[in-house]
Amino acid sequence: MTNIQNIRIAVDAIVFGYQNNQLYVLLIQQKFGTQESYWALPGGLVKNDESLQDAVKRELKEETNVTVTYFEQLFTFGDDINRDPRNRVISVAYFALVDPSKLTIKADSDADHAQWYKINEIPDLAFDHNDILKKAIERLKAKLTYEPVGFDLLPKEFLFSELENLYCTILEKEIDRRNFRKKILSFEIIEETDQFGSSKSGRPAKLFKFNKLKYNELTKKGFHFEIKFA
Amino acid sequence: MTNIQNIRIAVDAIVFGYQNNQLYVLLIQQKFGTQESYWALPGGLVKNDESLQDAVKRELKEETNVTVTYFEQLFTFGDDINRDPRNRVISVAYFALVDPSKLTIKADSDADHAQWYKINEIPDLAFDHNDILKKAIERLKAKLTYEPVGFDLLPKEFLFSELENLYCTILEKEIDRRNFRKKILSFEIIEETDQFGSSKSGRPAKLFKFNKLKYNELTKKGFHFEIKFA
DNA sequence: CTATATTTGTGTAAATCTTACGCATTTAGA
DNA sequence: TCTAAATGCGTAAGATTTACACAAATATAG
Numbered sequence: 439m440t441n442i443q444n445i446r447i448a449v450d451a452i453v454f455g456y457q458n459n460q461l462y463v464l465l466i467q468q469k470f471g472t473q474e475s476y477w478a479l480p481g482g483l484v485k486n487d488e489s490l491q492d493a494v495k496r497e498l499k500e501e502t503n504v505t506v507t508y509f510e511q512l513f514t515f516g517d518d519i520n521r522d523p524r525n526r527v528i529s530v531a532y533f534a535l536v537d538p539s540k541l542t543i544k545a546d547s548d549a550d551h552a553q554w555y556k557i558n559e560i561p562d563l564a565f566d567h568n569d570i571l572k573k574a575i576e577r578l579k580a581k582l583t584y585e586p587v588g589f590d591l592l593p594k595e596f597l598f599s600e601l602e603n604l605y606c607t608i609l610e611k612e613i614d615r616r617n618f619r620k621k622i623l624s625f626e627i628i629e630e631t632d633q634f635g636s637s638k639s640g641r642p643a644k645l646f647k648f649n650k651l652k653y654n655e656l657t658k659k660g661f662h663f664e665i666k667f668a
Numbered sequence: 669m670t671n672i673q674n675i676r677i678a679v680d681a682i683v684f685g686y687q688n689n690q691l692y693v694l695l696i697q698q699k700f701g702t703q704e705s706y707w708a709l710p711g712g713l714v715k716n717d718e719s720l721q722d723a724v725k726r727e728l729k730e731e732t733n734v735t736v737t738y739f740e741q742l743f744t745f746g747d748d749i750n751r752d753p754r755n756r757v758i759s760v761a762y763f764a765l766v767d768p769s770k771l772t773i774k775a776d777s778d779a780d781h782a783q784w785y786k787i788n789e790i791p792d793l794a795f796d797h798n799d800i801l802k803k804a805i806e807r808l809k810a811k812l813t814y815e816p817v818g819f820d821l822l823p824k825e826f827l828f829s830e831l832e833n834l835y836c837t838i839l840e841k842e843i844d845r846r847n848f849r850k851k852i853l854s855f856e857i858i859e860e861t862d863q864f865g866s867s868k869s870g871r872p873a874k875l876f877k878f879n880k881l882k883y884n885e886l887t888k889k890g891f892h893f894e895i896k897f898a
Numbered sequence: 899c900t901a902t903a904t905t906t907g908t909g910t911a912a913a914t915c916t917t918a919c920g921c922a923t924t925t926a927g928a
Numbered sequence: 929t930c931t932a933a934a935t936g937c938g939t940a941a942g943a944t945t946t947a948c949a950c951a952a953a954t955a956t957a958g
Contacts, residue, residue: 444716447675447746447758486674486756489747514744514760516677517719526716528677528760530744599905616908617946640905641953666945829934846937847917870934871924898917 446527449494450481450567452574453506455538455554456591459603462538462554463571466501468564469551476564479571480552481529494532502552503544508535508590513573521566531570533577535590579609586627586663589648597635597643598622611667618665625663627653676757679723680711680797682804683736685768685784686821689833692768692784693801696731698794699781708794709801710782711759724762732782733774736764738820743803751796761800763807765820809839816857816893819878827865827873828852841897851895857883 453464465477480501484493490511498504509532515521516528543552555561560571581587588604589596598619606613622628633645653663683694695707710731714723720741728734739762745751746758773782785791790801811817818834819826828849836843852858863875883893 445677491747517721639955869926
């Protein structure tokens, strides 16, 4: 019998990206270990002198070359003692959002191979990563309705129809286009630019941008972002 | 230089109780260590073969003799590398609710001393426990508005005025008594009993009880509990 | 160059929900 | 028996949400 604690602590990142009316997650392919060849969430062990947040950022940089725009702790997975067959590992999962349009992921390094996966084409992942991802999707859905995180998945300037499609796609719901627009505009946290977006056909649409400063101010005054659907 | 991870993993519990129109937190007094004589949240190191949840329950039982009615993971504190001056310790904090009226806490053991503290009379706590508590209070406030957790703080049978006071006290807001009652009753998740509660003066009031089964059924059908205030 | 398909931008009436109140009822105690 | 205290119920005004229709601006097919 030993009293010495022998538990590793790791971090994992669930990075969501949105493009072409599709929600994606960033996965990496394990190149070694018992879970070899399985795809997995980016992550790894925390260093002794490193904060949890720094650990996630470092792993993301190392494994995928991605820097995220939104970032928060999701949940700590440590109830299944054998979630990692090698050792007892407790993992602090982080939830992150990024606009994938402007970044290049590490696609062909020696060690790891990072890739965007469509949310409804996720394979069997290593460890309990399918569970972790499930929880992250729930969080994303919930968060979309009560915080303006959708903008972190879009380019700085975006079309109203893109925002609308993002909500429809991720929440898997029908939304009345007109009521949605009215609601969002009533918050006065997004602004019209003088640019027009490029669409294939139909009337050209103005580009909008999210005014985060304004949002923060309003929040301080008691404003609460909320999108509900029938 | 060493590559060996040397980080401990602990759990802490923030146990809320409500009595006499007051919100309380359960604290224990440290009997050893650098933080001796400081009050602290109950908690301790996770054992190698123990789930996080079991660790919290065990520590609570050992240190305070309390078994909680509601229980969920709050947050993992691991960004401040020196939050524990002895070692690097990452702590998974759990948020718990209990009706204190029916239980006896461990008040005078050799090792630890557990005690309810009024939420606005909290002393300087050990480690970063004041921060943890702050986050727990925020969670409690938020949760009260979108999940029926208030009932876990009350006896099985309660007066409407007790429920109302609980909301007023914890959320630190004025509520219109009549609108509050109407709202809660409209959910059809609490039931009138044929018992009457004992009040000092005024018209006697019926006791009510929360029908958790009904709530779960309704939730499956898409019902969403929500209490908002002006 | 005209007609058609496609997407954007705006408005309004009905229904629902929230808010702000008033008053009668039932008890304990002066 | 009168008063204070608390409960229980109701309703009108205001605000918000929902459902739905049509004109405007462009690309493309003919």
